[in-house]
Amino acid sequence: MTNRQKTIYVDTRRCMNCRACETACKLENGLPAGPRWTMVTEIEVTVDGVNKTEFLPMPCLHCGDPACMKACPTGAISKRTEDGIVLVDKEKCIGCRQCLWACQFGVPQFGIDGRMEKCTLCAHRFDDGLNNTACQAACQAEAIIVGTVDEISAKVRERYANSSRNLRKMEF
Amino acid sequence: MKKVLVVDQERCNGCQLCMMGCSMKKQDWVDFASARIRVAQLDNDLSLVTTCNQCEEPLCLTACLMEVIQRNTKGYVVREESACIACEACAAMCSFGAIHIVRHHEVAVSCDLCSGNPVCVGFCPTGALQFKESMDESCDRRENAAKRMALAVRISGHLGP
Numbered sequence: 001m002t003n004r005q006k007t008i009y010v011d012t013r014r015c016m017n018c019r020a021c022e023t024a025c026k027l028e029n030g031l032p033a034g035p036r037w038t039m040v041t042e043i044e045v046t047v048d049g050v051n052k053t054e055f056l057p058m059p060c061l062h063c064g065d066p067a068c069m070k071a072c073p074t075g076a077i078s079k080r081t082e083d084g085i086v087l088v089d090k091e092k093c094i095g096c097r098q099c100l101w102a103c104q105f106g107v108p109q110f111g112i113d114g115r116m117e118k119c120t121l122c123a124h125r126f127d128d129g130l131n132n133t134a135c136q137a138a139c140q141a142e143a144i145i146v147g148t149v150d151e152i153s154a155k156v157r158e159r160y161a162n163s164s165r166n167l168r169k170m171e172f
Numbered sequence: 173m174k175k176v177l178v179v180d181q182e183r184c185n186g187c188q189l190c191m192m193g194c195s196m197k198k199q200d201w202v203d204f205a206s207a208r209i210r211v212a213q214l215d216n217d218l219s220l221v222t223t224c225n226q227c228e229e230p231l232c233l234t235a236c237l238m239e240v241i242q243r244n245t246k247g248y249v250v251r252e253e254s255a256c257i258a259c260e261a262c263a264a265m266c267s268f269g270a271i272h273i274v275r276h277h278e279v280a281v282s283c284d285l286c287s288g289n290p291v292c293v294g295f296c297p298t299g300a301l302q303f304k305e306s307m308d309e310s311c312d313r314r315e316n317a318a319k320r321m322a323l324a325v326r327i328s329g330h331l332g333p
Contacts, residue, residue: 034173034307035307036310039311039314041314041315041318042315043315043318043319043322045322054322056318056321056322058314058317058318073267073268074267093228093229094227094228094229094230094231095227095228095229096225096227096228096267096268097176097225097306098225098268100306100309100310100313101178101179101180101181103313104313104317105313105314105317106309106310106311106312106313106314106316106317107310107314108310109307109310110173110306110307112173113228114228115228
């Protein structure tokens with residue numbers, strides 16, 4: 001289970017707040033004005049005495065032990081066994097918003113029909129044989145990586161290796 | 173979007189001022205048994221606020237035989253209390269225990285958000301109760317979560333979920 005769990009990784013050094021992920025998400029899932037399945041947050045941080053703004057897209061993190069799933073009184077929220085994606089069944093949802101009060105990340109969204117909807121980690125795209133999400137495909141800076149922990153780890157290691165090789169070239 | 177009562181359980185300190193305010197508004201005197209909002213004291217020094225969640229598909233509304241429970245023009249679930257026979261069908265169906273029978277009136281009551289201006293929000297000293305749109309609460313929570321992550325990895329100057 002653990003090594004098949006798909007998750008989303010964001011490199012905030014690459015994110016430049018273009019919000020292409022938000023737009024691509026809305027287009028992919030046909031969302032009207034209102035619900036935002038991912039949202040780029042702006043945070044002011046101090047690094048080495050310098051104030052700067054970091055950007056962090058906040059989609060659903062597809063937790064290993066989701067608090068929303070425990071809070072749901074009707075069992076509308078479920079976790080897929082094959083890749084750990086947390087999905088919601090709108091037919092079962094009664095719109096009581098307990099999932100939003102339970103989620104520390106503010107992920108559950110309520111549109112005009114009042115039922116909960118949230119990031120599906122583009123489960124339909126993975127089912128169709130694609131290997132990326134709409135936000136990942138739209139991110140020009142390649143800040144978003146979606147996959148299992150092993151896949152993300154391999155990609156981040158590769159990036160780090162490339163960057164340190166560049167540094168060595170510059171030194172010598 | 174309609175505004176709802178946002179309850180932050182972590183902020184509640186169990187002072188029960190919301191119950192006091194609610195019963196004063198609804199009954200004109202302090203009577204915790206008739207309060208629409210309830211604060212339960214749990215064993216492990218925690219308190220739990222239960223109030224009507226204003227569900228989009230209310231089970232109480234379907235359960236009511238007398239059609240006492242209705243949705244008003246603002247979209248809130250309200251009751252015509254004079255027609256209620258206190259059969260407790262709504263209380264049995266509610267998953268949250270938000271419906272109470274006021275014994276000396278023999279009538280079932282639940283939070284009606286004081287027709288759009290809840291008194292309990294003004295009474296809450298810790299800010300655990302707020303009256304706002306769920307979309308605003310979602311944005312606030314996302315920003316707070318991102319800030320927490322930023323604090324946790326401030327030294328590395330790099331953050332990510």
